Every structure is written in C-alpha cells, then in structure tokens.
Amino acid sequence: xxxxxxxxxxxxxxxxxxxxxxxxxxxxxxxxxxxxxxxxxxxxxxxxxxxxxxxxxxxxxxxxxxxxxxxxxxxxxxxxxxxxxxxxxxxxxxxxxxxxxxxxxxxxxxxxxxxxxxxxxxxxxxxxxxxxxxxxxxxxxxxxxxxxxxxxxxxxxxxxxxxxxxxxxxxxxxxxxxxxxxxxxxxxxxxxxxxxxxxxxxxxxxxxxxxxxxxxxxxxxxxxxxxxxxxxxxxxxxxxxxxxxxxxxxxxxxxxxxxxxxxxxxxxxxxxxxxxxxxxxxxxxxxxxxxxxxxxxxxxxxxxxxxxxxxxxxxxxxxxxxxxxxxxxxxxxxxxxxxxxxxxxxxxxxxxxxxxxxxxxxxxxxxxxxxxxxxxxxxxxxxxxxxxxxxxxxxxxxxxxxxxxxxxxxxxxxxxxxxxxxxxxxxxxxxxxxxxxxxxxxxxxxxxxxxxxxxxxxxxxxxxxxxxxxxxxxxxxxxxxxxxxxxxxxxxxxxxxxxxxxxxxxxxxxxxxxxxxxxxxxxxxxxxxxxxxxxxxxx
Amino acid sequence: xxxxxxxxxxxxxxxxxxxxxxxxxxxxxxxxxxxxxxxxxxxxxxxxxxxxxxxxxxxxxxxxxxxxxxxxxxxxxxxxxxxxxxxxxxxxxxxxxxxxxxxxxxxxxxxxxxxxxxxxxxxxxxxxxxxxxxxxxxxx
Amino acid sequence: xxxxxxxxxxxxxxxxxxxxxxxxxxxxxxxxxxxxxxxxxxxxxxxxxxxxxxxxxxxxxxxxxxxxxxxxxxxxxxxxxxxxxxxxxxxxxxxxxxxxxxxxxxxxxxxxxxxxxxxxxxxxxx
Numbered sequence: 001x002x003x004x005x006x007x008x009x010x011x012x013x014x015x016x017x018x019x020x021x022x023x024x025x026x027x028x029x030x031x032x033x034x035x036x037x038x039x040x041x042x043x044x045x046x047x048x049x050x051x052x053x054x055x056x057x058x059x060x061x062x063x064x065x066x067x068x069x070x071x072x073x074x075x076x077x078x079x080x081x082x083x084x085x086x087x088x089x090x091x092x093x094x095x096x097x098x099x100x101x102x103x104x105x106x107x108x109x110x111x112x113x114x115x116x117x118x119x120x121x122x123x124x125x126x127x128x129x130x131x132x133x134x135x136x137x138x139x140x141x142x143x144x145x146x147x148x149x150x151x152x153x154x155x156x157x158x159x160x161x162x163x164x165x166x167x168x169x170x171x172x173x174x175x176x177x178x179x180x181x182x183x184x185x186x187x188x189x190x191x192x193x194x195x196x197x198x199x200x201x202x203x204x205x206x207x208x209x210x211x212x213x214x215x216x217x218x219x220x221x222x223x224x225x226x227x228x229x230x231x232x233x234x235x236x237x238x239x240x241x242x243x244x245x246x247x248x249x250x251x252x253x254x255x256x257x258x259x260x261x262x263x264x265x266x267x268x269x270x271x272x273x274x275x276x277x278x279x280x281x282x283x284x285x286x287x288x289x290x291x292x293x294x295x296x297x298x299x300x301x302x303x304x305x306x307x308x309x310x311x312x313x314x315x316x317x318x319x320x321x322x323x324x325x326x327x328x329x330x331x332x333x334x335x336x337x338x339x340x341x342x343x344x345x346x347x348x349x350x351x352x353x354x355x356x357x358x359x360x361x362x363x364x365x366x367x368x369x370x371x372x373x374x375x376x377x378x379x380x381x382x383x384x385x386x387x388x389x390x391x392x393x394x395x396x397x398x399x400x401x402x403x404x405x406x407x408x409x410x411x412x413x414x415x416x417x418x419x420x421x422x423x424x425x426x427x428x429x430x431x432x433x434x435x436x437x438x439x440x441x442x443x444x445x446x447x448x449x450x451x452x453x454x455x456x457x458x459x460x461x462x463x464x465x466x467x468x469x470x471x472x473x474x475x476x477x478x479x480x481x482x483x484x485x486x487x488x489x490x491x492x493x494x495x496x497x498x499x500x501x502x503x504x505x506x507x508x509x510x511x512x513x514x515x516x517x518x519x520x521x522x523x524x525x526x527x528x529x530x531x532x533x534x535x536x537x538x539x
Numbered sequence: 540x541x542x543x544x545x546x547x548x549x550x551x552x553x554x555x556x557x558x559x560x561x562x563x564x565x566x567x568x569x570x571x572x573x574x575x576x577x578x579x580x581x582x583x584x585x586x587x588x589x590x591x592x593x594x595x596x597x598x599x600x601x602x603x604x605x606x607x608x609x610x611x612x613x614x615x616x617x618x619x620x621x622x623x624x625x626x627x628x629x630x631x632x633x634x635x636x637x638x639x640x641x642x643x644x645x646x647x648x649x650x651x652x653x654x655x656x657x658x659x660x661x662x663x664x665x666x667x668x669x670x671x672x673x674x675x676x677x678x679x
Numbered sequence: 680x681x682x683x684x685x686x687x688x689x690x691x692x693x694x695x696x697x698x699x700x701x702x703x704x705x706x707x708x709x710x711x712x713x714x715x716x717x718x719x720x721x722x723x724x725x726x727x728x729x730x731x732x733x734x735x736x737x738x739x740x741x742x743x744x745x746x747x748x749x750x751x752x753x754x755x756x757x758x759x760x761x762x763x764x765x766x767x768x769x770x771x772x773x774x775x776x777x778x779x780x781x782x783x784x785x786x787x788x789x790x791x792x793x794x795x796x797x798x799x800x801x802x803x804x805x
Contacts, residue, residue: 021627030630038617044610087623087632135610154756161763168770180778181792184705187771191712192700198760199719205753206726258793575762668769 017087028071029083029098032064032106033146040138047135054121057134061114061141068107075100076505080512080522082151090524091215095151097523101350101509102148105277108357109148111491112269113141115484119365120262122474122481132173133263140166140266147274151523153286154201154211156278160194160242167271170263171255182255189251193241200234207231214523216286217516225289232290235282236298242275243331246305252328253312257320257377261368264320268327269361273353276334280353283338284346284513291341299339303433305332310440314447317380320367322448323360326403329437330356333418336430340421346510348417351502355402355410358495362488363399366392369481370452373470379451384467386453391482393453395489400445402492405438410496413503549591556584564658568646574654578661585662586669594674605670609663616656619649685725692718703787705775712771716764720757727753 039060043053075081080099084090120133143163150156167190171183205211207227208219220228237248244252252272256264283291283298291298309329316322330352337349369392374382386393398409405411415434422431451459457467473482495502512518560580567573585605589597598604623632636647692714699711727750735751737744775785784790 022629023627027624027630034617034621034630038614041610041613041617045607045614047606047610048604083629085620085629085631087628093629154759158759158763161767165766165770168767168774172774175777177781178792180774180781181790181794183774184778184787184790185793187767187774188708188712191767191771192715195712195715195719195764198716199722201756202719202723202726205723205756206728254794575758664766665769668773671773 017089022083025074026081026083028067028074029081029096029149030085031067032071032110033096033142033149035060035064035067036138036142036145040135040142043135043138047132053134054117057117057138058114060138061110061117064141064145065107065110065114068103068110071098072100072103072107072505075103076508079518082523084524091210091212094155095212095214095523096149097151097213097519098149099509099512099519099522100505101277101280101512104350104354104505104509105273105357106145106148108354109144109270109273110141112357112361112488113137113266115488116262116266116361116365119265119368119481119484120260122477122479123260123262132169136166136169136173137266140170140270142166144270144274148277151213152211153204153213153216153282157194157197157201160197160274160278163271163274164190164194167267170266171259173259173263176258179258182258186251186255189241189248193238193248196234196241197238200231200238203227203231203234212523212525213281213286214520214525217520218525220287221289228287229290229293232283232287232294235287236279236294239275239279239282240301243272243279243334244275244328245301245331245335246308246328247301249305249309249328249331253316253321253324256324256327257318261320261364261371264323265361265364265368268323268364269357272327272331273334273357276331276349276353279335279338280346280349280513284341285516285519288341288516291338295339298335299427299430302332302335302339303429305329305335306433306437307332307440310437310444313444314440317378319370319377319379319382319448319452320364322379322444323363323367326363326441326444327356327360329441330360330403332437333415333434336418336422336434339430340418340425340427341514342421342424343507343510343514344417344424345421346513347503347506348414348421350509350513351414351417351506352411354502354506355414355492358488358492359399359402359410362395362485362492363403365481365485365488366395366399369473369477369485370396372473372477372481374452374467375469375471379448380459382452382467383455383457383459383461384453384470387456387466388470389473391486393449395485396453397446397449398489398493400442400449402496404441404445406442408496410492410499412496413499414506546591549588553584553588556587557581560584560658564654565651567654568648568651574657575661578658579665581658581662582665582669585666586673589670589673594670597670601666605663605667607663609660609667612656612659612661612663614656615659616653619652619656622649622652681729682725685721685729689718689722689725692721704785705778705787706785708787709768709771709775713764713768716760716768720760720764723753723757723760727756 039057043057046052075098080097082095082097084093084095086093117134117137140163143159143166146159147156147163150159168183168187171186172179201211204216207223208216210216210219241248256267283294305328309325309332313322313325313329316325333352334349334356337345337352339345370382370385371377373385373389373392376382402409402411405415415438419431419434422434456463457465560577563572563580564574564577567577585597585601588600620631623630623634626632626634634649638645638647696711696715696718699707699714702708702711730747730749732747732749735744735748778790779785782790782792
C-alpha cells in the first residue's frame with residue numbers, strides 16, 4: 001500500500017477522546033453497579049467466614065440505595081445524565097445513562113434486595129450453602145442495576161448474562177430435586193432468549209455499525225425498514241421471553257416456586273421487570289417505527305397475557321406457582337403500556353412495573369411465611385391460618401388487593417392510567433382486558449386467601465375440625481422474616497396512599513422515553529453530524 | 540487415570556503450564572495473549588493435576604478456594620476501573636506509569652491490573668468447574 | 680465474497696440447533712443450544728464484514744495503523760459472547776448431569792417434580 005508514513009503520522013486524528021474532566025458527582029451513575037460487583041466479589045472471597053457476610057452485604061445495599069436516591073432526585077430535576085467509560089467519546093465507549101425510568105427501577109430493586117437480605121436471615125438452609133447466597137445476591141443486583149443503567153445494547157446483553165448466572169446459582173442453592181428440575185427449564189429457556197437477543201444484536205451491528213443506544217436512536221430511522229423490522233422482531237421475542245409474556249412464559253411457573261421464598265421474592269420482583277424494561281427501552285426509544293408496525297401484535301399479546309395469567313393462578317394449587325402466574329399477569333399490564341405509547345400509557349406501564357417490583361416481592365415473602373406456618377406448599381392442605389396468625393392474613397389480603405388493582409392500593413393507579421390511555425387510543429379490547437385482569441386477579445387472590453386463611457381446616461375435612469398442623473413462627477422468623485415483610489407491605493400501602501411522587505416521576509420517565517432528543521443529548525451526541533460520523537465505523 | 544507415567548509427568552507439566560500462563564498474561568499487554576487465555580491455561584493445569592493426583596490433593600495444593608480466587612479477580616478488575624476516580628476521569632480509563640529499570644523501563648497500568656483480575660477470575664471459575672466435574676461421590 | 684458461503688453455513692448451524700433443541704433429551708438440548716450459540720457467533724462475525732485486511736494492531740510509534748485494518752469490534756463482541764456462552768454451557772452441563780443423577784431422567788417429559796403431571800383438581804370449596 002502506498003501510504004506515506006510521515007504524512008500519515010501528522011494526520012489530524014478524529015476526536016475520539018473526552019477532554020473535559022469528569023466530576024465526582026457523575027460517578028454516582030456507575031457507583032451502584034461497581035459497589036454491588038465489588039461487594040459480591042469480596043463476599044465470594046470470604047464466603048466461608050461466618051457472621052460478617054450479612055452485615056457487609058446489608059451495608060453495601062444501603063450505600064447503593066443512598067447513591068441511587070440522590071441520583072434519582074438529580075435526574076428528576078435536571079433530566080437524564082450519562083457517563084461514557086474509559087474517557088472515550090459516546091459512540092465509541094460504553095455509556096451508562098441514568099434517567100428517571102432506569103434509576104427509579106434500580107432504586108426499587110435495591111430496596112427489595114435489602115429487605116430480602118433481612119428476610120433470608122430466617123431461612124433454614126445448610127450452613128455451607130447459605131453463604132453462597134450473599135455473593136450471588138450482590139451479583140444479581142449488579143446485573144439488574146447494570147441492565148437498567150446501561151446505554152449500550154451489547155452491554156445490556158452482558159448484564160443479562162450476569163443476571164442469568166447469578167440467578168442460576170440462587171435457584172439451585174440447597175440442591176433439592178425440585179430445584180434441579182426447575183433450574184433445567186429456567187436455564188435452557190432463558191439461555192435461548194439471550195441467544196436470540198445476541199442474534200438480533202449481530203444483525204443490528206451489521207446494519208447500523210453501532211451498538212450505542214443513543215446512536216441507534218439517531219441512525220435507525222435512515223436504515224432499511226424491512227431489515228429493521230426483522231431485527232425488532234428478534235428483540236421483541238427475546239425480551240418477551242425474558243419478561244415471560246404469554247406464549248413464551250412456560251419457564252416462569254416451572255421454576256419460580258422451587259427455591260427458598262426469599263430467592264423467589266427476588267426473582268419475582270426483579271428478573272422479569274428487566275425484560276419489560278428492555279422492551280420499553282428498545283421498542284419505544286430505539287425502534288419506535290418498528291413498534292408501530294408491531295402494534296396489533298403487542299396489543300394481542302398484552303391482552304392474552306392479561307387474561308390467561310390469572311386464569312392459570314386460579315387453576316393452581318401450589319401457592320407460589322399461583323403467584324408466578326400473577327407475576328405474568330403484571331407483565332401483561334406493562335405490555336399494555338407499550339401497546340399504547342402515549343405519555344399516559346407509558347407512564348402507566350412504568351408505574352405498573354414499579355408497583356410489580358414491590359408488590360410481587362412482598363407477595364412471595366408472605367407466601368414464604370404462610371409455608372412456614374402451615375408447613376405445606378399446596379393450598380389444598382392449608383387452612384385455618386387466619387385464626388392462628390391474623391397479621392399474615394391481613395398482609396396477604398392487602399397484597400391481593402394491591403396486585404388486583406383495587407383502590408386505594410398501589411396497583412390501582414397504574415391500572416387507572418393504562419385504562420384511560422387505552423380508552424383515549426380507542427383500544428377497547430385492551431381496556432376491557434385490563435379490567436378483566438383485575439377481576440380475575442381478585443378472584444384468584446381471594447380464593448387463595450379463603451383456602452389458606454378463611455376456612456378452618458384442610459380440604460375434605462369437616463369445617464369444625466381445626467387444622468392442627470400449624471406451627472408458631474420462631475423468634476428469628478418473627479424478627480427478621482415478618483419484620484422485612486411488614487416493612488415491604490407498609491411501603492406498598494404508603495406509596496399507594498400517597499402516589500404523587502410516583503405519578504410525577506413516571507410521567508417524567510414517559511416524557512423522557514418519548515423525547516428521544518433528551519436521551520441522545522445526555523449521552524453527548526449531536527443530532528445531525530454525529531450520525532454520519534458513526535455510520536462509517538463498520539462500513 | 541492414575542498411571543505411573545501420567546502421575547510422574549503431571550506435576551512438571553502443571554508447573555510449566557502455570558509459568559507459561561503467567562507469561563501469556565503479561566505478554567498480553569501489547570501482544571497476543573492476555574488474562575483470559577492465560578487464565579484458561581492455568582485452569583487446564585489445575586484440571587490436569589486434578590486428574591493425575593485426585594481433587595482433594597489439588598485443593599490442598601491450591602491453599603485458596605477457587606471461588607475465592609475468582610472473587611479476588613473480579614474485585615481487582617473493578618478496583619482497576621476505580622483508580623481513575625482520583626484523576627477526574629471516567630470509570631475504567633486506562634492510567635499508565637513508567638518505572639525506569641536499568642536500561643529499559645517497566646510499564647505499570649490499570650489495564651494490566653484489570654487483566655490480572657481477569658486472569659484470577661478465569662482461573663477461579665474454570666478451576667472450580669473442572670474440580671467439581673472431576674470430583675466423585677466421596678470427594679476424591 | 681466469503682459472506683456468500685458463510686450465510687448458508689450459519690443457516691446449517693441454526694437448522695441443526697433447532698433440530699437438537701426440539702429433542703426431549705437434556706444432553707441433546709444442551710448440544711443444540713451450544714451449536715446455536717456458535718451459529719450466532721458466526722453470524723456476528725459475518726455481519727461485521729469479513730475483509731482481507733491486516734490485524735488491527737497499530738505499529739509502535741504511530742498513532743494510527745498504516746493501512747486499512749480488519750474491524751476489531753465484531754471479534755471483541757464474539758469473544759465476549761464465547762466466554763459467556765462457555766460459562767453458561769458449563770453450568771448447564773453440570774446442572775444436567777446433577778439432574779440426571781438426582782431425578783434419574785434425561786427426558787424432560789419425565790422431569791415432573793416441579794410441575795406434577797397429574798396436579799389433580801383445583802381446590803373445590805369456594
């Protein structure tokens with residue numbers, strides 16, 4: 001090649017490196033993930049030393065919550081903020097972006113993790129395996145937070161896998177037969193979903209030459225629409241599988257009830273919501289034109305999920321499996337928000353995801369307590385708990401109402417927003433499905449409540465014979481398990497009674513989702529020139 | 540697999556492989572190599588030693604639990620990213636230092652620290668998996 | 680023009696993978712997933728443009744390469760995907776082995792501990 005070395009060396013290099021200093025305040029975007037990762041690593045190092053594990057993980061999660069709360073307040077006031085790793089300029093380095101949606105979800109996840117850590121103190125697990133729990137929870141939190149915060153699509157894939165590995169480990173802690181069985185199904189189907197995601201990423205990179213989300217949002221409208229539609233279909237399939245939307249949800253009820261209740265709570269609250277978040281981010285921010293093409297499909301899937309899931313819960317006799325179906329029902333509501341992409345609809349979807357993180361975790365925690373008291377997992381053999389421990393029964397009933405969306409509990413507000421948005425959009429079927437979902441969830445939940453708490457004894461016994469297999473909660477369980485559950489349910493109730501802050505922030509989040517320029521600007525890309533600059537990378 | 544030839548040669552082979560893995564790790568600084576491939580070589584060394592002398596012997600020889608090693612690696616890697624905090628640079632920015640050493644100079648950098656972290660993470664994880672697969676019912 | 684031949688190859692990988700994943704035996708599903716992962720890696724590699732260029736290494740003393748270089752990004756992506764795929768593969772392998780030992784079943788149809796095949800009727804009262 002006839003290149004002149006000297007001339008080449010003097011060529012003005014394109015600007016690829018950042019020249020402004022990064023303030024320490026910007027570091028709070030990255031700190032939650034780094035703290036979770038480092039704490040997980042440290043805990044893995046000392047996993048055989050007893051005692052310190054619990055305290056250390058608790059302090060780390062509290063620090064994460066504090067940083068995220070500060071960050072949440074900041075993005076609520078100033079709009080999205082971003083940081084690009086390694087001093088590179090945006091499309092080249094991996095960006096982390098904090099906007100109201102991502103920080104809000106991350107904050108809710110961290111709060112749930114904190115309470116689950118406290119709850120786990122009361123779990124009866126062999127000592128050797130018990131200490132694997134704390135590092136894996138921190139790793140899971142790192143994966144979830146990273147997936148919420150990242151502004152790079154390939155990085156999202158990496159965080160998905162971090163989350164997946166951690167959840168594998170958590171799922172088989174204890175190594176019971178039922179857990180191995182559930183983990184096989186969970187593992188294969190989730191791995192398959194992430195592989196589809198990876199295939200979509202490959203096509204996207206081949207077409208656009210970029211994987212930075214803000215950059216994709218810039219250059220996607222100019223790309224070949226047919227190819228983009230195929231890519232969006234792959235993403236939709238992959239994320240719907242991760243989120244457990246209707247036709248591809250088989251893995252969730254097969255696995256979520258198998259581990260300890262604390263792990264179930266973590267999964268039910270966090271994992272599917274990451275899939276839902278990815279759907280929101282990719283279909284609304286990155287590929288809005290493709291979302292419009294899929295609109296009838298998304299609506300149909302949302303309706304099917306909303307209606308079939310609570311029916312599954314009604315048919316189930318295993319308590320935590322029934323709750324698994326209620327988790328799926330919540331995903332239907334989030335999908336309904338994506339199907340109606342107005343500010344109101346998206347705010348409803350985001351609000352519902354926030355509500356589902358808190359409520360579903362709390363639900364599993366209460367279910368764990370019920371299983372302790374009754375020493376059964378099958379609702380047919382439960383009964384008489386109301387007379388025995390009325391506090392648990394009240395917590396359960398509150399959560400049934402919150403999950404079904406009865407006022408004044410937390411689930412009511414997002415369903416109100418979603419129904420309004422669906423009616424405004426003349427999506428009558430969707431609006432009807434949301435309401436039917438509420439009714440069916442109420443039926444499923446109250447039936448569970450009646451079987452576990454209200455009737456006197458187990459199924460088939462005469463009603464005057466009391467269930468004599470109940471056992472009182474130990475002091476440890478009363479302190480840690482019941483305390484943590486109570487705190488989470490109180491949080492659900494209080495936010496349900498004073499939802500103004502969540503209303504405002506989800507509306508801001510929906511605004512950010514629709515105003516893509518804010519997101520692109522925060523990452524540091526300009527609308528016109530940056531597009532040309534970056535499409536040249538792969539060509 | 541406890542034939543006399545294999546048992547005799549395995550310690551030497553393991554030692555050579557571990558040294559070679561460190562060579563590959565440090566060479567990866569500017570040339571093909573690096574923490575991941577180095578870690579894989581070291582993990583293979585552990586696996587070979589495990590096949591030859593039994594898993595409990597390897598665990599004794601390693602002194603540290605492989606999972607702890609992996610945790611240490613992840614910690615070091617994340618820590619390497621944090622060092623740029625003091626320089627008002629974003630996370631994971633590479634920092635370079637040059638220490639004169641006789642005729643030449645030694646380069647010290649955060650990417651190298653990161654790579655060492657990757658090395659430990661890979662040795663720990665793959666080593667733990669290999670030992671778990673080699674281990675039979677009664678832990679030998 | 681190598682892409683022309685790579686595309687059917689990726690197709691073959693996907694076909695084999697789908698066939699194996701549809702099997703009921705855990706070990707065949709595992710092989711299928713692995714082949715699918717490799718097919719996807721090959722896909723990324725092909726989509727990243729295969730060129731007859733030199734490795735992306737900047738010579739000492741220069742700030743940019745002397746001639747056109749191969750695109751290093753797809754290779755970085757594939758390397759990451761291989762590592763992650765490998766980790767998940769080992770996990771699923773051990774899991775499948777343990778499941779085979781404990782449940783005495785390599786057939787997913789016989790794995791009915793978590794989801795009992797005859798769950799009976801739902802609760803009758805109320």
